[in-house]
Amino acid sequence: MAAVLFALAILSLILIPWAPNLMRLRMRFFRWLRWNWKANLLEKHFDGLVLILRMILLVIAALLLYTGWEDLHE
Numbered sequence: 001m002a003a004v005l006f007a008l009a010i011l012s013l014i015l016i017p018w019a020p021n022l023m024r025l026r027m028r029f030f031r032w033l034r035w036n037w038k039a040n041l042l043e044k045h046f047d048g049l050v051l052i053l054r055m056i057l058l059v060i061a062a063l064l065l066y067t068g069w070e071d072l073h074e
Contacts, residue, residue, distance in 0.1 A: 005068030012061040019053045020046075 015022070023046060030039040042049060 002068040002071040005064045005071065009061045009064035009068065012057050012064065016054050016057050016061075019050045019057065023050055023053065 023042065027039045027042045030036075030042070
């Protein structure tokens, strides 16, 4: 089980530099749905949302690493 948690934590850490690209992909998806108001809102707050996404991914990675580390000791 610890190996799965470590793999998910590494995946989360790998996604941190790709946060701007993930946000742009989300904006393209909303434009495809013709939700221009939502895409414009994301563009307006792009820097803050990317920072929040990076922090969330970092917290997820830290929690998964901690849980995996504790699982190894059992």
